[in-house]
Structure formats: structure tokens, C-alpha cells
Amino acid sequence: MDFRQISCFVAVAEELHFGRAAARLNLSQPPLSQQIKGLEDRLRVRLFERNRRSVRLTPAGEAFLPYAHQVLNAAAAGADAARRVAGGEIGELRIGYSASALYSDEVLATIARYRRRYPAVEIRLVENTTRTCTREVEAGRVDLAIVRGPLPETAEGWPADRRIVVSCERLLVALPADHALAGRDRLALAELGDERFVIMARQLGTALNDLLDRLFAAAGLRPRIALETAEMASLLGLVGAGAGIAIVPEAVTGHRSGHVAFRPLTDRNAEVELFLLLPPLPSPTAVRLRAEMMADGAG
The missing domain is CATH 1.10.10.10 (Winged helix-like DNA-binding domain superfamily/Winged helix DNA-binding domain)
Structure with missing residues (x-):
């Protein structure tokens, strides 16, 4: 029959x-x-x-x-x-992300809305460095990645529809709230030569450290490193405790405390881009999230 x-x-x-x-x-x-x-x-x-x-x-x-x-x-x-x-309405969505990417309100709002609209899609979040996330996208081990720039050279050569700029944020100086420089409206790196810095751990190979190295070199500054940490939340906690100052993306100010002050950097190129990385043939669930992110105005 x-x-x-x-x-x-x-x-x-x-x-x-x-x-x-x-x-x-x-x-x-x-x-x-x-x-x-x-x-x-x-x-x-x-x-x-x-x-x-x-x-x-x-x-x-x-x-x-x-x-x-x-x-x-x-x-x-x-x-x-x-x-x-x-159509990407059911299935699995594996999202790679770098340490501070999920501090972005736009990204968080997009993922939350995606969960509400497509409850049958299982979302898996995998944290890694920008470099590792890029490799994971290329190898097909994640469906997409949301990462801070600068991108590794391999991804710089990708077509524009595979490395979409989600947002561009200012870099800020994070200082203890009672620091003498907290009274300033803005700061330049050249003024921070006597300060001790808290940074993300070098061994992680974070894109933020790569960007800061370029900015420090352009300012003719060799920073004195007080402490390294693996977590952005810990970095801000150490700043609040007076261990040093830090350079951070503007998005992290949403998690401010009364112990940390933020001041914009005036240096040229003192900004960081947030990217959405996609494989050559994105999964239907990844295509849906990309559409949600673009509709949200994050791009």
C-alpha cells in the first residue's frame, strides 16, 4: 500500500x-x-x-x-x-563565545529572545578565547561564535558575511573608585605610565590582550603588570580591591559596583569590535540567530 x-x-x-x-x-x-x-x-x-x-x-x-x-x-x-x-525552529545551536562577549546587552537580549521564540532549540554555550572560537567555527564544532576582536589572521580573510561586526565599543579605564585619577573625565594611556595593571591571563591568549599590546606600543608605554586573572568578573573585583587598574570594553560597566570607576580612553583606536563568526554553510539554527541579531539592531 x-x-x-x-x-x-x-x-x-x-x-x-x-x-x-x-x-x-x-x-x-x-x-x-x-x-x-x-x-x-x-x-x-x-x-x-x-x-x-x-x-x-x-x-x-x-x-x-x-x-x-x-x-x-x-x-x-x-x-x-x-x-x-x-527553518531553524528546532534542533541544536552551539554558540562559542569569548570571555567578555556576553557582557553585551544587545547579545544577551538577542539570545534571550531567541530562546523565547524557539523553545525547541537546545542552546549550548561554550566559552573560549577568540582564537580558539575561530578554530571551533572553522572545524564545525560550534555553529557560530560571538567574540571580541581583533580577529586572528585566519578569520581576517573570511568574507564579510562570515565575520559580521555586531557592535563597536569604547575601551575604558577601570580604576578603584577612590583612585586619584577617578576624578578625571577621560584619560590617555600616556598618563598611566606609573600605574600597575590587572590583565586577563597571558596564557589564555585573549584577543583583548592582543589589542592592548598594540595600544600600549602606540602610546610608547610598557605597562607594569600587577596581576593576571582568567575571569573578567575577577579582574573587576581586583580593581575594586585596589590591586591595580585595567582596560576593559564598555559593556562590562553594566556590572559595575561602587568600588570601581570607569573613564573613557582618548587614545586613537581605543575601541573594540564584537564579531559574529559563521562557518561557510551555517546551520538553520545559526541562520535564525543571525537574523535575530541583525533585526535587533546589534549589527
């Missing part, structure tokens, strides 16, 4: 009228009758009793009807699931 035969059987069983069933299926009556006969021949039973006045199910037809409904319902559910997977 085939799917068409089962569809014809259900239509006749529900209408109990070949003419109405044929119209419902957009068929003429002879092909419909042929489909029913073919099904009866295949099952080796009569499914309908019919005469000039009426059509009714035989006991065999009544027994077969609920199973026929199950077949049609399962096929419809399967087709719907296939469409939803292809």
Missing part, C-alpha cells in the same frame, strides 16, 4: 460518499475508486460496502481506519518536524 491509497481511504471513510471524497482530494471519482480497489486488493479485504444509495465501512474497514489516521498524522508530524528543522 502507499500513502496515496491511505489518504483516499480516510477521505472516503470520513465522507462516506465517493463524490464528496473525490472533491476533497481534487480527484475525479474513477481514479479514487481505483485507489480504493488497489488498497483492498493489497490488504485482501473489502473496506467498504457500497450501493447506489450509500457507502459504509465494513468491519475490516472500521478496524483499519484508526491505523490509517495514525499513518497520516505521523506523516504530517514528520513533515512539520522536517520543515521546522530546515
